Amino acid sequence: MPGTAIYTDLSGYYDLMCADIDYSAQSHCVYRLQKLFGNGGNRHLDLACGTGPHVRHFIDAGFESGGLDINQPMLDRAAIRCPEARFTRQDMCGFTVGQRVDLITCFLYSIHYSADIERLKACIAHVCGALATGGLFCFNAVDKHAIDNDSFVSHDASHPDGLFNFSSGWYYPGTGERQLLRLRIEKKTGGDSQRWHDEHPMVAVSFAELSELLRPYFEVHILEHDYEKILPWNGTSGNAIFACVRT
Structure with missing residues (x-):
């Protein structure tokens, strides 16, 4: 997405x-x-x-x-x-x-x-x-100099549509004026699972x-x-x- x-x-x-x-x-x-x-x-x-x-x-x-x-x-x-x-x-x-x-x-x-x-x-x-x-x-x-590209924060939340897991983390390539906010979402409903991955360009x-x-x-x-x-x-x-x- x-x-x-x-x-x-x-x-x-x-x-x-x-x-x-x-x-x-x-x-x-x-x-x-x-x-x-x-x-x-x-x-x-x-x-x-x-x-x-x-x-x-x-x-x-x-x-x-x-x-x-x-x-x-x-x-x-x-x-x-x-x-x-x-x-x-x-x-x-x-x-x-x-x-x-x-x-x-x-x-x-x-x-x-x-x-x-x-x-x-x-x-x-x-x-x-x-x-x-x-x-x-x-x-x-x-x-930008303190970003750990491997660090993510995560939490679960219940909703009538299912159980959600949200994760987010910063990514900075080491140079330039652009970093990314990386988002991961997983939605579980019964035995089904859906996943979204999103990257937002950030200054x-x-x-x-x-x-x-x-x-x-x-x-x-x-x-x-x-x-x-x-x-x-x-x-x-x-x-x-x-x-x-x-x-």
């Missing part, structure tokens, strides 16, 4: 694929970062919002929240989950907002969906243009390169990838949370 087929043909299973994600902890961490680094405002936009679970948490925490995604079936589900939110079908590398917001998030390493450096630059510029002064841009990222950057792209627009804080504690990045771990204040 090539390209982004998993997000269209299997969009109904997306929440199952993300069943092991602690959306509450991730959202609460960003609330704290907004209080620590941001301007105190409550207007929020989630990039690559998917089916809207983070938006739901931000609304419940008192934010005026909305999201954008390139996939309409995802947005249809997000609108059901968050009927009070505004969702738009837009590319995060070329989006517009009617009013500047105070907080922009991009969870689940989705910043890498920019796919190449030029599009990543465009994404950063559009985020800056959409943020109010002192607004905060929060996202998580992986350093590959080091944290040093990413910081340089951000600094013309933001005051950049790199933090450990820990949603329970706010700690400065230790300089060696391959995953980090970026908290970027619009200057």
